Amino acid sequence: MKIHYVLPIGVALSLIAFSASAQFGKRLLQKAGQKAEQKAEDALDKKLAGNQNQNPGTTGGNAPGTTGANSTGNTKSGNGNPSNNSGGGLVSTPPDVKQNLADAETAYQSKSYGEARYSVQQAMLGVELEIGNKILKSLPSTISGLNKIEQEDQVASSGFGWAGLTIQRKYSDGKDKQFSLVIANNSAWMSAINLYMSSGGYAQQTGGQQNWKQTKVKGNRAIIEYNEGSGYKLSVPIGQSSLIVFEGINFASEQEMMTAAGVVDIDGIKKQLGEQ
Amino acid sequence: MKKVISLLFFSGLVAGALAQDFNKNLASARSSYASGDLENARFAMEQLLNNLDAAIGKEVLAMLPTAMGSLNYNQKDDNVTGSSAGIASGLYVHRTYGVHPKSATIDIINNSPMIASINAILNTPLIGGMMRNDNQKVVKVQGYKSILQKSENSDTAKTSFELQVPFNNTLLTFKMDDTNEGEITQFANSIPISKIAQVAQ
Numbered sequence: 001m002k003i004h005y006v007l008p009i010g011v012a013l014s015l016i017a018f019s020a021s022a023q024f025g026k027r028l029l030q031k032a033g034q035k036a037e038q039k040a041e042d043a044l045d046k047k048l049a050g051n052q053n054q055n056p057g058t059t060g061g062n063a064p065g066t067t068g069a070n071s072t073g074n075t076k077s078g079n080g081n082p083s084n085n086s087g088g089g090l091v092s093t094p095p096d097v098k099q100n101l102a103d104a105e106t107a108y109q110s111k112s113y114g115e116a117r118y119s120v121q122q123a124m125l126g127v128e129l130e131i132g133n134k135i136l137k138s139l140p141s142t143i144s145g146l147n148k149i150e151q152e153d154q155v156a157s158s159g160f161g162w163a164g165l166t167i168q169r170k171y172s173d174g175k176d177k178q179f180s181l182v183i184a185n186n187s188a189w190m191s192a193i194n195l196y197m198s199s200g201g202y203a204q205q206t207g208g209q210q211n212w213k214q215t216k217v218k219g220n221r222a223i224i225e226y227n228e229g230s231g232y233k234l235s236v237p238i239g240q241s242s243l244i245v246f247e248g249i250n251f252a253s254e255q256e257m258m259t260a261a262g263v264v265d266i267d268g269i270k271k272q273l274g275e276q
Numbered sequence: 277m278k279k280v281i282s283l284l285f286f287s288g289l290v291a292g293a294l295a296q297d298f299n300k301n302l303a304s305a306r307s308s309y310a311s312g313d314l315e316n317a318r319f320a321m322e323q324l325l326n327n328l329d330a331a332i333g334k335e336v337l338a339m340l341p342t343a344m345g346s347l348n349y350n351q352k353d354d355n356v357t358g359s360s361a362g363i364a365s366g367l368y369v370h371r372t373y374g375v376h377p378k379s380a381t382i383d384i385i386n387n388s389p390m391i392a393s394i395n396a397i398l399n400t401p402l403i404g405g406m407m408r409n410d411n412q413k414v415v416k417v418q419g420y421k422s423i424l425q426k427s428e429n430s431d432t433a434k435t436s437f438e439l440q441v442p443f444n445n446t447l448l449t450f451k452m453d454d455t456n457e458g459e460i461t462q463f464a465n466s467i468p469i470s471k472i473a474q475v476a477q
Contacts, residue, residue, distance in 0.1 A: 097309055097317075101302065104324070108298055113335065114477055117328040123305070124321040131314045274315030 095126040128157035128165045135183065135272050139169050144260040146171035146179050164241075178249040179260050185242040185273050217258065218266050224254065232257040238266060239275020298327040329367040329386065330356055335475050336369045336384055344452075344463045347374030367446070367476060377434070380452040382467065386445060386476050394423060394442045417441055417464045424457065439464055443473040 104119035132155030141148050154168040167183040212225040215234075222236040232248040234257060244266065248257045305320035333356030342349050355370035367386030374380060411426040422441040429436070434453070437460040441448040448469065452460045 098306075101306055101309075105302060108328070108331075113328050113332045114475065117325060117332070120321055120324045120328060124318060124325070127309065127314050127318045127321065131318065134314070272315070274319065 094129040095122040097123045097126040097130075100126065125157050129155050131272065132157065132165055132167045135167050135269055136169060138265065138268055138272070139181075140263055143171050143179050143263045144256065146173050146177060146260075176250050178247075179251075180247045181261075181264065182245045182247075183242065183269060183273075184245075185275075215258070217261050220266055224257070226254070234258070234261050236261075236266065238270045239273065242270070242273050242275050244269065298324065298331075301327060325366075326357075332386075332475060333357065333367050333369045333384075336367075336472050337371065339468050339471055339475070340369075340371050340382060341466045344373045344380050344466070345459070347378065347380055349373050350375075376453070377432075378454045380450070380455075380463065383449045383451075384472065384476065385447050385449075394440055394447065415439075415461065417461065418469050420469055422464075424460070426457070441469060443469065444477045446473065446476045448472065 100119045100123035104116045104123065107113070107116035107119060136153050136155065139148070149170045149172055152168070152170040154166070156166040156168075157164070165183075165185045167185075169181050171179040211227065212223060215222050215224045217234065217236050220236050220238060222234055225233045225235075227233070230247070230249070232246075232251050232254065234246040234248075236244045236246070238244060244264070246257070246261045246264075248260060251257045251260070301320045301323040305317050305324060308314075308317035308320055337354055337356055340349075350372045353370065353372040355368070357368050367384065369382070369384040371382045372379060373382075413424055415422055415424045417439065420441050420443055422439055425438045425440075427436050427438070428434070435456065436451065436453045437455055437457065438452075439450045439460060441450070441464075448467070450460070450464050450467065452463065
């Protein structure tokens with residue numbers, strides 16, 4: 001009888017003991033695992049820290065090869081090349097027109113026509129840059145209370161006839177209101193654009209929509225457009241091969257945009273570009 | 277012989293006229309610039325570029341073969357100009373060979389905006405793949421990657437080919453009617469492309 005009771009109790013006790021020891025073992029294993037993970041993480045951190053010290057070009061979460069603002073005393077990039085931290089850039093001197101014309105003459109006389117053409121292109125580039133700068137100087141320094149951003153002034157020319165001359169000026173209130181104008185001149189594409197716009201081709205293309213309309217700026221035919229993302233855009237073809245594009249961001253109304261564009265002396269620009 | 281003498285005489289006349297124009301425009305550019313008339317200085321320089329393109333074109337024309345197999349060139353169709361190339365100002369050289377229905381044409385345009393799109397087809401597999409069709413393929417002519425386009429006349433069932441060879445900022449187009457790929461490639465190889473590239477650049 002005693003044996004009859006003792007055996008199941010013994011079995012039950014040993015099962016409980018086994019279970020307890022298994023749980024303990026499990027916890028022990030978990031603990032050991034956590035310890036091992038912690039050790040591995042520590043080792044990795046140490047290793048990474050060591051690498052960072054060896055390679056100072058990749059600090060502050062920057063991609064290899066880049067030098068971040070928080071890097072200290074970086075002299076080498078990721079690929080082992082030294083980083084450029086000095087140098088004055090390129091000198092943007094316009095080509096010497098007179099010298100290039102003299103070079104063109106010499107090259108022509110020696111029948112080096114390709115060289116002569118290069119020199120004439122350079123001379124033309126010089127003249128176009130001068131024209132652009134002259135036009136920039138003639139533009140008002142403020143429009144609708146916005147001041148010009150001098151560092152954004154841009155005159156671009158390639159000296160090739162079909163690429164033409166581009167002049168850019170921006171005005172801003174230093175916040176979110178901006179007025180800009182781009183003058184494109186003497187490009188082969190311009191005559192096609194002017195023809196398209198002045199013949200009403202533009203109107204047919206976008207007929208039915210109310211985010212554009214034809215208008216006039218100081219007697220010049222123009223197209224005004226409005227886009228919720230980019231604001232107002234006023235395109236004024238002038239003469240045979242020039243176009244002025246005004247863009248206004250955060251202008252309250254069409255009238256305000258037209259008044260701002262009206263400040264610019266379009267006829268004066270036309271004259272300086274030799275347009276009729 | 278008569279043809280050669282008349283060609284030389286004609287070339288001499290053209291060269292003389294070009295030199296006169298060049299000197300006149302150079303003087304105009306100088307005086308306008310000196311007086312601050314920038315727009316007129318630029319206009320005179322554009323004329324100078326046209327004069328130079330015409331001079332270069334004349335040299336290129338002299339390099340082109342006078343015959344393509346049995347097709348002789350048509351002297352009266354020779355055209356060199358510095359400005360009438362349609363949308364692009366710049367060098368334009370035109371020569372034709374033979375008479376209809378078997379004829380060929382060479383056109384050379386410099387500073388052409390079209391060159392960028394042709395180079396895109398030749399050098400960008402994705403764009404090239406999208407724009408290619410069964411009648412178009414890329415071939416090499418004297419080492420220059422080129423586009424060869426085939427077209428078939430549905431009435432006569434004869435094939436024409438057009439070969440476009442871009443180099444530097446110049447585009448050479450060679451068209452031939454009633455021909456096959458082998459013939460146009462053979463004739464294209466008689467055009468001194470590298471010499472033209474050197475003069476036209």
